[in-house]
Amino acid sequence: MNPYVLTIFILSLGIGTTLTFASSHWLLAWMGLEISTMAIIPLMTQQHHPRAEEAATKYFLTQATAAAMILFASLTNAWLTGEWNISQISHPLSVTLTILALALKIGLAPMHFWLPEVLQGLNLTTGLILSTWQKLAPFALIYQIAPNTNQTLLITLGIMSALIGGWGGLNQTQLRKILAYSSIAHLGWMIIILHFLPNLTLLNLTLYILMTSTMFLSFKLSMATKVNSLATTWSKTPPLAALTMLSLLSLGGLPPLTGFMPKWLILQELTKQNLPITATIMAMTALLSLFFYLRLCYSISLTTFPNINNASTPWRFKTTQMSVPLAITIALTMLLLPSTPTITTLFS
16 A cells, blocks of 8 residues: 555544544534544555455444444434533433444444454454554543443443453454454453443553554564464564463453453452442453463463474564564553552542
8 A cells, every 4th residue: 555545544543533532522523433434444455355355344334334323323312402412412212322333333242243253354453453543432432421321231231242252252263353352351341340430441441452452463473363373483483472472361361460450440349339240240251261362372382383494593583573562562561560559540
């Protein structure tokens, strides 16, 4: 793709998300979401591969449906209450429709079916944008209307997402699909606490973006797209294999790594809100996700690929890919847990 054209599309992504962030009117927020959607579709199809075109088509149809639902919900609210302001959406029908439309936008269960299929058809760079940046604008809207939302609806969406994200990733062999189900499971943790402590949702979203970026950049550097191909990582780049394994355990939420922080704080808050059964279910679903992360760790660190290469060891060669962002994200993915009090103060 021409660098100038690529720059325009990336700037459009930023403008669309920023427009949604800055808007207080539903029509302006909808325009921002649509600009972001239109900007990422050419990035999806730049490879001209049938799978990429199929993924872009599925993404477009899904996002168009969600955008139509948002417009309908905001029009319904304006008709019934006379309000176009985002924070003033108050009618139960409008709020429920908007939450479901935004859940379809980001891939929350049970509106998650498009996400694994779309992510599987993309390259790792575009998949990283879809899994991180594209979730910011819908989450900004969900965050603003959360106080008016039915608590039971958010808890139901959260539990379903955590369960489906855990079960769906168990039998997968494609890394992009595993990361898609990981995304669904993490979104469940964010949504379930949104009504009680919205700042904790922002903390969870920030750490999710950090950890997911680490995984996408690691797989991009090792050029791995399947579980089997991870077995060659150790013979190619031993340090990257060890750090990727620790990053996977952090994504699964094991202490003393960074990923333990949001799960710990969310379970603590659910217990404070007298929801012990919900907290127990969420803790059990975390074990499902941890199982398929451990499968990946096994493939990376405990599976030795037959190495009969007589040439120089591959890790001695200089890579053309950027490794500095990966180094920064890996360090943050593993080492932030001791600074939990400082981080929670910043997000409070």
